[in-house]
Amino acid sequence: MTTIEEAGVRPPAAEQERPGRVVFTAGEIRHRVAELAREVEAHYPAGEPLTVLGLLKGSFIFLSDLVREMRRPLQIEFLVASSYGAAKRSSGSLAIHYDPRTDLAGRHLLLIEDIIDSGTTLSELIPRLREQAPASIEVCALLHKRLVRLDEEPRFVGFSAPAEFLVGYGLDHAGEFRHLPYIASLS
Numbered sequence: 006m007t008t009i010e011e012a013g014v015r016p017p018a019a020e021q022e023r024p025g026r027v028v029f030t031a032g033e034i035r036h037r038v039a040e041l042a043r044e045v046e047a048h049y050p051a052g053e054p055l056t057v058l059g060l061l062k063g064s065f066i067f068l069s070d071l072v073r074e075m076r077r078p079l080q081i082e083f084l085v086a087s088s089y090g091a092a093k094r095s096s097g098s099l100a101i102h103y104d105p106r107t108d109l110a111g112r113h114l115l116l117i118e119d120i121i122d123s124g125t126t127l128s129e130l131i132p133r134l135r136e137q138a139p140a141s142i143e144v145c146a147l148l149h150k151r152l153v154r155l156d157e158e159p160r161f162v163g164f165s166a167p168a169e170f171l172v173g174y175g176l177d178h179a180g181e182f183r184h185l186p187y188i189a190s191l192s
């Protein structure tokens with residue numbers, strides 16, 4: 006069978022880039038996620054209601070691993086939002102496609118984000134969630150590029166990330182590579 010390369014056809018952009026250097030191994034991630042679960046547990050008083058809110062799609066693997074390490078009652082919700090990017094930074098640049106259908110009032114809300122880059126997603130989302138009067142809102146991000154100073158820094162961070170485009174463990178490039186059990190930079 007003739008491959009695309011042999012046929013001399015240029016593969017689409019998404020296929021030219023491949024995961025390169027492994028930045029965080031599956032073992033390193035597993036260890037850090039377990040530590041994060043302990044940090045989160047210690048922060049919330051026992052007996053107070055906690056909702057873990059995953060931002061899809063990027064957080065799906067991280068959230069799954071994190072909650073299975075947590076030994077306290079909690080509920081899980083998801084939210085789907087997309088940012089129109091830096092060109093439209095003003096309010097309204099974040100579109101929410103699906104939000105929790107449950108009542109968040111009085112519950113501690115822990116937002117789960119895969120990676121913080123510009124921080125735009127969170128800075129626009131948090132004020133909107135505040136309208137629902139949760140008891141508190143905190144952020145748990147697996148990765149933080151620390152490129153910009155944020156108005157509100159996440160309380161829980163897995164790793165400081167290099168200023169590279171990363172894929173795997175939920176992170177995608179053009180929809181690909183989310184399933185990799187490690188995190189790699191795209192080469």
Ligand code: IMP
Nearest residue numbers: 063121122123124125126170171176177
């Ligand atoms: P922010 O709003 O600029 O902080 O961007 C956050 C979102 O951008 C993340 O939830 C990711 O979906 C995406 N993103 C930012 N950096 C990367 C990366 O290195 N790899 C994959 N996705 C990224």
Ligand code: MG
Nearest residue numbers: 062063176177
């Ligand atoms: Mg993404």
